[in-house]
Every structure is written in C-alpha cells, then in structure tokens.
Amino acid sequence: MNKPDSELRATLTFLSGEHADEVIKLRRDATIIGREKGDVIIDDTEISSTHCQIQEISGVYHIFDMNSTNGTFVNNERVVKSKLKESDLVTIGNTSFRINLKEEQRVRHVSTIFKSIKGDKSKSSSLIETLIESELSNAHIHGIILEATYNNGLKETIELRQRMVYIGRASSFGHFDKDTEISRKHLLIKLSNTGEVFIEDQGSTNGSLLNGKKIKGMHQVHPKDDVKVGDTTLRISAKVG
Numbered sequence: 001m002n003k004p005d006s007e008l009r010a011t012l013t014f015l016s017g018e019h020a021d022e023v024i025k026l027r028r029d030a031t032i033i034g035r036e037k038g039d040v041i042i043d044d045t046e047i048s049s050t051h052c053q054i055q056e057i058s059g060v061y062h063i064f065d066m067n068s069t070n071g072t073f074v075n076n077e078r079v080v081k082s083k084l085k086e087s088d089l090v091t092i093g094n095t096s097f098r099i100n101l102k103e104e105q106r107v108r109h110v111s112t113i114f115k116s117i118k119g120d121k122s123k124s125s126s127l128i129e130t131l132i133e134s135e136l137s138n139a140h141i142h143g144i145i146l147e148a149t150y151n152n153g154l155k156e157t158i159e160l161r162q163r164m165v166y167i168g169r170a171s172s173f174g175h176f177d178k179d180t181e182i183s184r185k186h187l188l189i190k191l192s193n194t195g196e197v198f199i200e201d202q203g204s205t206n207g208s209l210l211n212g213k214k215i216k217g218m219h220q221v222h223p224k225d226d227v228k229v230g231d232t233t234l235r236i237s238a239k240v241g
Contacts, residue, residue, distance in 0.1 A: 008101040010054070010061045010084070011110060012040075015096045025110040029164075030055040032066075032192055033092065039192075046070050046093030053198070053218055054084070061099070063090065064200065064218040080217040143239045144189055144197070150175055151231030159239055163191040166202065167229055181206050181230030190218075195238040197221050206230060 010026040024040065032038035034050040048068040055062050061084040065072035073091040074082045084090075088099040143161040150156070158174055168186040169177045176182050183204035190198045200218045201208040208215055209228040221227060223237040 007104060009104045009107050011100045011102060011107055012097040013100060015098060023110055025107050026054055028056055030190065037196065042095055044093040044095045047095065050220055051092050066198070066218040066220065068092070144191060145237045145239045147235040148174055149233045151179055165189050176232065179230040179232050182232065186229050189236060191238055195240060197236050197238060199227060
C-alpha cells in the first residue's frame with residue numbers, strides 16, 4: 001500500500017554545475033528559492049532575487065512563481081502555479097533540479113540548508129547563515145499587521161499573531177464580509193522566516209491588485225504598497241517587537 005502524501009517529504013536533487021547531485025530537503029511549510037533572498041540561495045544570474053516558492057498544501061507539494069523575470073519551468077513548461085509529483089524536473093534560470101518524494105525517516109539526515117555564494121564559499125556561507133540567525137533572533141517576528149480602508153471609508157488596523165492568513169468574506173476578523181466584491185477566500189498573505197510579506201490571489205472572482213496592477217502567482221509586498229481586494233485597500237507589514 002502506498003504511503004499517504006502527508007507522510008512523504010520532498011527533496012531537490014541538483015542536476016548540473018558544481019552542485020550536481022547535491023540533495024536538500026524542503027521545509028514542511030514553504031521553501032522560498034532565489035538568488036539573494038529565501039531559504040535556498042542559488043548563485044545564478046538568471047534567477048530573480050526571490051524567484052519561486054515550493055509549499056506543501058494538504059500533503060501535496062506545489063510550486064509558485066514569484067513574478068520572476070525569466071520564469072519557472074516544470075518539465076520544460078513555464079508555470080505560474082503547479083502541483084509537483086515524483087521525478088518532476090524544475091528549471092529556474094540556468095539551474096535544474098529533480099523533485100523526489102521519500103518517506104520522512106529516509107531523509108532525516110538530509111539538510112534543509114543550501115547556500116551557493118560566490119568567492120570563498122565556506123566563509124561566505126558561514127557569514128550569511130550568521131546574519132540570518134541574528135536577523136531572526138533580533139526581529140522577533142510575531143505576525144501580520146493589516147491597515148484596511150473599506151469601501152465605506154472606515155479605516156481599521158488589524159494585528160494577527162499568524163504567519164499565514166486568508167482575506168475574504170469568510171474571514172473571522174475585519175469587515176471584509178461587508179464588501180460584496182470580495183470572494184469568500186480571496187487573498188493569501190504569508191510571511192517568510194525573515195519577515196518578508198508575500199501575497200497570492202486565490203482565484204477570486206474580481207482578482208487582486210498590487211499598486212493598481214492585477215496579480216498572478218506569488219508577489220512580495222512592502223509596507224507602503226497598496227493591495228486592493230474588492231473595494232477594500234490594504235497595507236500589509238510584518239509585526240515585529
């Protein structure tokens with residue numbers, strides 16, 4: 001009998017270059033891959049600063065392009081969002097890796113850390129990891145702050161002690177249920193481990209706008225960016241202390 005997907009852990013195997021055959025284990029929640037920011041840092045000039053994210057949702061791994069310049073490809077097909085299965089080929093920039101799903105106990109020894117840095121890699125990796133650890137320990141990221149301006153002019157600041165929330169008429173917080181242009185499950189908001197904020201439209205009827213432009217896939221947002229869902233405008237930031 002096959003193991004249920006929830007008991008399997010995804011790994012990436014690099015297929016070319018100096019890291020060929022190197023294997024890393026994906027996080028259980030979400031793994032962000034990029035050239036400068038993320039959980040997996042790859043020294044490839046064709047990869048965007050934050051390029052894509054792989055996330056486990058109900059036991060199934062999905063990959064999301066994060067508005068990268070050169071795109072994310074699964075089995076040589078460009079995707080914005082795609083489910084991943086055993087032996088899928090993922091290509092970003094000039095880097096390719098293979099997805100494998102294995103029983104958790106078989107990959108306990110596999111690291112979730114991968115840093116590909118120019119120059120003296122041992123010193124650079126050590127420095128980068130120290131800076132990230134310092135940033136995490138000093139930032140004390142507690143959750144998400146929403147500054148909402150509703151269609152009736154009401155303004156509200158909402159503090160949520162969560163790293164991932166959904167905005168919609170079904171939300172248990174705010175007054176989104178009063179906005180008929182918002183879908184029941186409209187927008188995903190997610191924090192990275194370093195306090196960066198990302199959003200993704202959830203297939204809403206009227207879409208989501210970032211600074212006036214309709215979005216597809218995962219996008220990073222900054223505190224002064226305007227995010228519009230229905231007739232409601234949001235400003236989103238990480239809650240730190």
